[in-house]
Amino acid sequence: MPADSTNFFEKIFDVVKQVPYGRVTSYGAIASFLGAARSARMVGWAMNGCPGDLPAHRVVNRVGLLSGKHHFEGTNLMQQLLENEGIEVDDNKIVDFKKYFWDPAKELDF
DNA sequence: AACGTGACACAGC
DNA sequence: AGCTGTGCCACGT
Numbered sequence: 001m002p003a004d005s006t007n008f009f010e011k012i013f014d015v016v017k018q019v020p021y022g023r024v025t026s027y028g029a030i031a032s033f034l035g036a037a038r039s040a041r042m043v044g045w046a047m048n049g050c051p052g053d054l055p056a057h058r059v060v061n062r063v064g065l066l067s068g069k070h071h072f073e074g075t076n077l078m079q080q081l082l083e084n085e086g087i088e089v090d091d092n093k094i095v096d097f098k099k100y101f102w103d104p105a106k107e108l109d110f
Numbered sequence: 111a112a113c114g115t116g117a118c119a120c121a122g123c
Numbered sequence: 124a125g126c127t128g129t130g131c132c133a134c135g136t
Contacts, residue, residue: 028120
């Protein structure tokens, strides 16, 4: 079965959906995990076409900054969702990001 | 086909 | 994790 472009997107969605409650991951981690180490932008772009059932609020940039909050409804929804999961967020930024960071390449085993 | 844009990352200051 | 510049891939115009 050859790999379609769609497969890349599906993988991204699949990984994000598998992110455990109270955890977050980064675009770069996903990109690297999928073999597109330097193409984190593609991951972010993929989110642009996210199906909607995707917990995109658990996906942030490498410093834990809610770079995509602007794409959510309102202005604080993304932060509220994360805080609701027990993640400390301060000014659109995750506190102790490293502590909440969930690496698919380590935690997940493909 | 070229240029600009984007939910990023890394190297350099 | 603070700012700037460059590289990356895909898409819209």
